[in-house]
Amino acid sequence: xxxNALIVARRETRVLTHSLSFYIVIAxxxxxxxxxxxxxxxxxxxxxxxxxxxxxPTVYLFFIPAITMSxxxxxxxxxxxxxxxxxxxxxxxxxxxxxxxxLQLVVTALMFTLIQLVTIVLLGHNVDxxxxxxxxxxxxxxxxxxCAVGIFASSLTDNQIIAFITGFLILFVFFIISRFMHLAPVxxxxxxxxxxxxxxxxxxxxxxxxxRDFLYFITLTVLxxxxxxxxxxxxxxx
Amino acid sequence: MMIEIDxxxxxxxxxxxxxxxxxxxxxxxILGFLGPNGAGKSTxxxxxxxxxxxxxxxIRVGDMDIRRHSRAIRQRLGYLPEHNPxxxxxxxxxxxxxxxxxxxxxxxxxxxxxxRTVSSCGLTGVVHRKIGTLSKGYRQxxxxxxxxxxxxxxxxxDEPTSGLDPNQILEIRRLIRELGRDKTxxxxxxxxxxxxxxxxxxxxxxxxxxxxxxxxxxxxRQYEGVPVxxxxxxxxxxxxxxxxxxIEGISVRTAQQLPDGAWKLCLNIPGDDTQSSVYAWIRAxxxxxxxxxxxxxxxxxxxxxxxxxEASGEASxxxxxxxxxxxxxxxxxxxTAGGDS
Numbered sequence: 001x002x003x004n005a006l007i008v009a010r011r012e013t014r015v016l017t018h019s020l021s022f023y024i025v026i027a028x029x030x031x032x033x034x035x036x037x038x039x040x041x042x043x044x045x046x047x048x049x050x051x052x053x054x055x056x057p058t059v060y061l062f063f064i065p066a067i068t069m070s071x072x073x074x075x076x077x078x079x080x081x082x083x084x085x086x087x088x089x090x091x092x093x094x095x096x097x098x099x100x101x102x103l104q105l106v107v108t109a110l111m112f113t114l115i116q117l118v119t120i121v122l123l124g125h126n127v128d129x130x131x132x133x134x135x136x137x138x139x140x141x142x143x144x145x146x147c148a149v150g151i152f153a154s155s156l157t158d159n160q161i162i163a164f165i166t167g168f169l170i171l172f173v174f175f176i177i178s179r180f181m182h183l184a185p186v187x188x189x190x191x192x193x194x195x196x197x198x199x200x201x202x203x204x205x206x207x208x209x210x211x212r213d214f215l216y217f218i219t220l221t222v223l224x225x226x227x228x229x230x231x232x233x234x235x236x237x238x
Numbered sequence: 239m240m241i242e243i244d245x246x247x248x249x250x251x252x253x254x255x256x257x258x259x260x261x262x263x264x265x266x267x268i269l270g271f272l273g274p275n276g277a278g279k280s281t282x283x284x285x286x287x288x289x290x291x292x293x294x295x296x297i298r299v300g301d302m303d304i305r306r307h308s309r310a311i312r313q314r315l316g317y318l319p320e321h322n323p324x325x326x327x328x329x330x331x332x333x334x335x336x337x338x339x340x341x342x343x344x345x346x347x348x349x350x351x352x353x354r355t356v357s358s359c360g361l362t363g364v365v366h367r368k369i370g371t372l373s374k375g376y377r378q379x380x381x382x383x384x385x386x387x388x389x390x391x392x393x394x395x396d397e398p399t400s401g402l403d404p405n406q407i408l409e410i411r412r413l414i415r416e417l418g419r420d421k422t423x424x425x426x427x428x429x430x431x432x433x434x435x436x437x438x439x440x441x442x443x444x445x446x447x448x449x450x451x452x453x454x455x456x457x458x459r460q461y462e463g464v465p466v467x468x469x470x471x472x473x474x475x476x477x478x479x480x481x482x483x484x485i486e487g488i489s490v491r492t493a494q495q496l497p498d499g500a501w502k503l504c505l506n507i508p509g510d511d512t513q514s515s516v517y518a519w520i521r522a523x524x525x526x527x528x529x530x531x532x533x534x535x536x537x538x539x540x541x542x543x544x545x546x547x548e549a550s551g552e553a554s555x556x557x558x559x560x561x562x563x564x565x566x567x568x569x570x571x572x573x574t575a576g577g578d579s
Binding site for chain 1: 284289321
């Protein structure tokens, strides 16, 4: 199963890395995160990764749906999905392959931000690598959730724009919910906090490695991938 | 490998696209799957290729069942979907390499299969071009290449010649005949000549039901009615009654005088040998015979009769009225008659 998913993923990355829009999206990602980082370093004279870690989830909101929007919707639109689905591949392998391709690109984009880490190591001393590594791990896992949501949105429609907006809206709920914590009834506070993606990310950027956070990210990723698979399989019965 | 479609039903919501159909495709046979647009051809093929699931009934390929062994069936099957969807942003080579990878063809075998496929599909010279830059004819060949790359035992082609120019159609037909030699092949189409030209057997589907099943000859025999002779000649008075009396068994279906003064007759005749008596009779009068041919039942006529719901018992309905398009139906006699005058 993994072998087939990797074949699908390789095809996707190959096609994506040959498209101009992909480079524009990556450039925008790096520009925004780089700007956040440099303003921290040069304006507030602080050399830390905190701002970057806080900026990335916001940038993800646009960046990841932009990467994932076409992954399935375009295949549906062009009819190539029929080609793919009638090869000896099952829908799980297709979705997993697309997910791995998207995640790989997100990780690639994140790797470019390591230049900021290098800057910090050169400027500062006593750099605490623990929270930074945890933070990156958190960003990768958060990226996984966002990719899964984006792919789910893409599996619902044959229109890339609709896929983008749907993905963005679902992500926005997970993103914004912690901002409305003060409105939530006290009994539900824990629930709201648990749902909030940022809450879990914050814990990780502080250097806390807790299975609950892992569980949260992994559950959401699996859930949305599963939903995407169901959405694709529904063609067979509709 | 034999394909057995057994009581297949497929609903789209409340619409029944395929309604309890049964037929078989024998090993090594080229089957023409015929029907008007929207009759359920593509739906049936999509169930066979695992893209859709049946609502009821099943399809067996060899001893595998579509419900349980979908992947194993897809592994042995080559499919050219309707409209031939392709990844336009990949090169032909990358695309075929991807298909080979998914099908688990090892690299050394891929090189061999690629050479074979590229030469038999006439793709030499465009292997490293992007599919999006190719013409429609070449894209169709890429679709074929994808379907036969793994040398499948079963080949399913959904309207493989739609949208191609006449030369390309002939070329694709040649390819189909070549491939059909050692494969079980299903070819869907709504073009009669195509099916007649390449298929061993024909199944006609209409509104989700099988309307006819048999070889071309079977169908033609089954639907052939009273033989009809059509002729045009110049005469002051055609003397129809005299003619009917003189030649045994004929009767006039229609008679009209054309604007240029020629008479156009449609005669019911008892058999093929009557043609020469009619010819001799007209010649004896000294008339100029311009045209004479025996109208035959064509597949197109049968298809129209079945799918247009022309249920009247009149067998001659199946006779193609506009048979001028089908050259084998027209036995031109004009030159003989012209030489006589």
